[in-house]
Amino acid sequence: MLVGGALLALLFALLSSSLLVATFDNPLDVFFDLVPTGAALYAPVCDPGGEVVDFRFVRLNPAGQRLLGLPAQPPRTFREYYPHSVPTGIFALYCAAYRTGQVATYDVPYAGDGLDTFFRLVAQRCGDVLVVNFTDMADLPHSAVEAALRAAQAAEQLARAEIETQRQRLTEVLRQLPTQIATYHGPDHVYTFVNQRYQDYFPAQALLGRPGRQALPAAAAQGFFDLLDRVYQTGEPYHGVELPITLDFSASGRGQQLFINTLYHPLRNSQGEINGVLDFSYDVTEQVRARQQVQQLNQDLEVRVADATQAALALQADVLAAAQRQVQERETFYQVFTQTPAAISLKRGPEHRYVFVNTGYQALFPDRVFVGHTVAEALPETLQNGILSLLDKVYRTGEPYFGHEVPLPVPGPKGTRQAYYTFTSQAYREHGAIAGISTFAYEVTEQVLARQQREAHQNELQRIFEQAPVAIAVFRGPAHTIELANDLQLAIWDRTREQALGKGLFELLPEVVAQGFEQILTGVMATGQSYVGIEAPASFTRHGVREEIFVNFVHHPLREADGRISGVVAVITDTTEQxxxxxxxxxxxxxxxxxxxxxxxxxxxxxxxxxxxxxxxxxxxxxxxxxxxxxxxxxxxxxxxxxxxxxxxxxxxxxxxxxxxxxxxxxxxxxxxxxxxxxxxxxxxxQQVPTEPSQPVQLAAVIEAVRLDLAPLLEATDTQLTVTIGECETVQFAPQHLRSIVYNLLSNAVKYRHPDRVPQVQLRCRAAGQQVVLDVQDNGLGLSQPQQEQLFTLFQRLHAHVEGSGVGLYMVKRIVENAGGTLTVQSQEGVGSTFTVTFPA
Incomplete structure (x- = not known):
């Protein structure tokens, strides 16, 4: 052990020292070849995910060549030469040493792949290579204790190798895990998921969707749901080892005791709040029973078994933690896929068999069953519409397919409707090979129909604009760029549509720059107030000749949704002839x-x-x-x-x-x-008929008829009308003309009311000798002296905020004077006005 470690340290130092390499003629080669024990340099072989799956020989020293019977640079990889390195734990040792950078030592018997000996291995990472020193310990003398220790170490390494193999196949294990897995939601621990192994323990119970205490009262009575309460409330995981539990699995009334190892782990939502608990447990009854029997053996065996059990539990905890993380990740993806508004499906294999569809996808075909069926079985119509062929191509080539606004008939309660979808079908891979296809689809029917409708409306609006009996144009921006102009407007300008659209108005018609229209348009955009032009002169160059015309026009501001003025619409009538x-x-x-x-x-x-x-x-x-x-x-x-x-x-x-x-x-x-x-x-x-025949007219009846005509206006303005006829029951006058006089005077009294007070109008009639005098007095805006001088002029309007044409009072005055009477006014600005009509005798 010490010799191997010292040699590895020296090898590692030489590999790391650029000074020695620079000073001597490659001393690493010399030392590497002189080491009396086997030494090898390996480079890792990784999968696309960066996980080490094998090692490639970089160099093998002469001692190693003799021990292994291989050349200095073997052409095959480590696992190709030594497949037994996986079950013996040697490959796992190398992976751990390369991953951690720590020195790893391992005494292991190796029988297989042409070898039958006992190796002492020492491994450590140096840069991008793994340095391994190995010694054949078979020929060295060993004590009985050392031999027993080696045997125990070999057994332990075999267990480690098995655990490592299980770790590498974790994904497959999770799918078919022979443990009980369940997830609970909320403080009542409502079952949201149980795997088949868990459900098999309770074949007569329906668990999903039910609170745990209600579904399994026997487990609740034994305190298991109290443990779940603590995990849910504190957020601290609970790891129970060999917990006894008595359950009536067959509903026969006789309980059976089991022992389980369990891990309760809190589940959190995207905000980090605890919303459930993961239950990961497995039956260790047989192990507990066996251990209870083994405990009767000698103390030495008991100690060794206990040590091995502890190590196995530690490894199992690692596996459980990894499983919990993967379950959590899969649950997260499941929740995301389930709640997304898109339609999502996962299909596996070249036959495209559904393994997952979310709610959005199922809603497209509510009466179809997807999971477990192929696309051709679940959606036979795809054979005719070409979708199945597209999926085959994606699976075969690995190239994604993007469909934009694809029409798709969708069945519904009221029959089949035409829908539109934008979707992506993309291959997904496992271990570098295509395993299936994922499809993400979004319904864009509303957007497509809305766009089609907008286009139809725009075309209809364009047609209407083109046929409008007045000239219409739309200008945008400070340069007054022409956005729209109908044929009548283009005819006024003597320009084609291609010449006009997209150009500034005064770029198109430079001859009108000095005619004041630019200031008008700028003012409308700046103030937001419409501008009305009556018989405005305008000079254009038409057919090569400068020509003056007259137009009535309205320039009105165009506002965006936020109230910002972005342009002006112009409605124009050519009044040149008039x-x-x-x-x-x-x-x-x-x-x-x-x-x-x-x-x-x-x-x-x-x-x-x-x-x-x-x-x-x-x-x-x-x-x-x-x-x-x-x-x-x-x-x-x-x-x-x-x-x-x-x-x-x-x-x-x-x-x-x-x-x-x-x-x-x-x-x-x-x-x-x-x-x-x-x-x-x-x-x-x-003017054609100066006077109409006069006759006695009931003044009260005329006034009442006018009042009824003006009733909506009087009520809307809260006008207080006071009528005093006195002795003037009849007036000798043309009936229609008398009505026109009363109507115009009363309506003007209300229309030109003062905004700060309630309108009060008094109509009085009195006799003055042989004549009849009619007064209409109001408390409205009143008139200044210059306004009074212009009051009875034809087409004269003194208050722009009130609609009118300036003809009414002119006509009243003409009617009265043609009949031989008079019409006068007395007014004070801001106080009110009194109009006096004197009828002839």
């Missing part, structure tokens, strides 16, 4: 005014000028009437198309992106056009 016509009218009016000034010189010229002026006014009225009449049909068509669009678009589409904004803006534009046309029509009628 503006040109009105300009002609205005030019005619200017000419008439010039003629009037000239004709003041003589009565004759004045009469002629008046005649021309009347004709011009008739033409103007005719034009306004014609224009308003001709616009009704297009507006009705637009409104019909808009209503049809709302009916055809699904409700969810009307809430997507720009759709609700654009539809709302289009509806508002239609309503404004309708209101303006209606008021222009009324205005034309007033």
């Amino acid at each position: 503006v040109r016509a009105r300009q002609l009218v205005e030019a005619s009016q200017r000419q008439v005014q010039a003629l009037n000034e000239e004709l003041t010189a003589t009565n004759q010229e004045l009469l002629a000028s008046n005649a021309r002026l009347r004709r011009t006014n008739v033409d103007l009225d005719t034009f306004i009437y014609t224009a308003s009449h001709d616009l009704k049909a297009p507006i009705a068509n637009i409104e019909g198309l808009l209503a049809l669009l709302r009916q055809q678009l699904p409700a969810e589409t009307q809430r997507v992106g720009l759709v609700p904004r654009v539809l709302g803006m289009m509806q508002e534009s239609v309503e404004r056009f309708r209101l303006t046309i209606a008021q222009l029509t009324d205005l034309t009628r007033l």
Whole structure:
């Protein structure tokens, strides 16, 4: 022993010393060859996981060559020459020495592989090689005690070799482990797993899903579940050795005593909290009975048996700990696979036999049985749809297969539905060879259908935009990049879609940079306020010629989900023809005014000028009437198309992106056009028919009819309306015109209310000689003096926050004055206004 250890130390020092190698002519070779005992250098052979599975001869000294009958560099590996090195424990010794770097000594008899002797082995790792010194002890004299000790050591090493063999095959042992394994969940120790060996002890009991004390009251009475309570509460494992337990295994009423070794170990969840206990136990009844008999032998044998038992228990504890770790790892993976929303399956062998499916996979085919069956048996339809062929290719080549949004008919309670899956099928290996295929699949049906629906909606929206009767464009970002433009908008710009989309507006149309549109767009994005342009002039280069047009437009901000403004939508109407016509009218009016000034010189010229002026006014009225009449049909068509669009678009589409904004803006534009046309029509009628026949009209009935029309507005604003008619029961006036006067004055009194107080409106009627005077007084916003001077001007609007066209008061004044009456106003800004109508006698 000392000689071998000293030689190994010297060999190790020489191998580690770069100084000696540099100083002498390879002294290691000289010493290695002169050592009188066998010496060998081995290099490890590892599997893909880095585990040492064999050793390769690097060099064998002459003494070793003589002892083993091998050359200096044997061509085969250590285990190929000496397969008996595994059961004798020699290979395990070498692995331990290489793994730990510690000196390992072993006296072992070796009978086999052409040898029959007793070796003393000393091994230690040096760098990447294992240095072994071995001595043939067969020819040396030995005392009887030493011989007995060697025999005991040989027996112990044989036991160690067997344990090492079991350790290397741990994975297979765990699958078919002849021990009782169970897992419990929660403080009531509900059974969540029992292996077959455990269940065999209780063939008449259903254990899974039941609390332990309820399932096995006899075990509970003997304190075993009290031990589980302590492990669960403290987190400290419990290791019981040869615990006696009496159980009625056959339900015959007669108990049987056994002895078990058990390990109770806490199980923890991903947060580190204890949520269960692992029960790893095995029956040692035979060993206990045998030991009880052996205890009657002599004291020396008893001591040796006790020592061997202790060593075996230590090794068994190591095996149990390793088993517990692997069970915990498998349980962790099982929980992850079970709870993941993906569909997961594991298939084994070239026939693709299911060994595991999680809940998500089973839910795809709830009426199918998978585990234990092949894919062809469980899913015969895979023979026709090609999936089985794909699995065969993955198993044969080892190359994974990735399927993206693959359509798959899935049976359900209401019949088969078309689903889409993205999945991966990948081979897994054992000991370097393909053992099976794992499949991970995610259902993406909702995403695929949603994308298809979005694409259909986008195409439909694009079609609608292209057919819209107004020009529409969408600009994004500070450069106002053109994202969308329909055909009418492209026609205004005289550009193709390819020329426009993706370019900045003012990059595409540099001629409009100085026309103020850039400032308008920038202002809309900065303030978030819409901008409305009426008959705005714009100059474009169209067909190579600079051309001025007039447009009505609305620029509206586009907001993202977080409220951030990212662009502007523009709705534009070309009003060039209308503006040109009105300009002609205005030019005619200017000419008439010039003629009037000239004709003041003589009565004759004045009469002629008046005649021309009347004709011009008739033409103007005719034009306004014609224009308003001709616009009704297009507006009705637009409104019909808009209503049809709302009916055809699904409700969810009307809430997507720009759709609700654009539809709302289009509806508002239609309503404004309708209101303006209606008021222009009324205005034309007033001019064509200056006065309608007057008749006695019940004023109270007219006021009540108007109040009913305005009831929603009055209730919504909590307006307090006070009516005092007095002696004015009837008014001599055209009924329709009287109603228009009352309606306009009352509605304006409510619409222009002050935001800080409850609206109060008083309508009073009184007689003033032969005339009837009607007052409408409010406590609203009131008017400044400059506002009062502009109040009755056509199309004049003094408060932008209230909808209107600026025609109402102009019409009221025309009606009253055409009938020979007057309309005046008294107002104070911030206090309120009083409108006074004087009807003729």
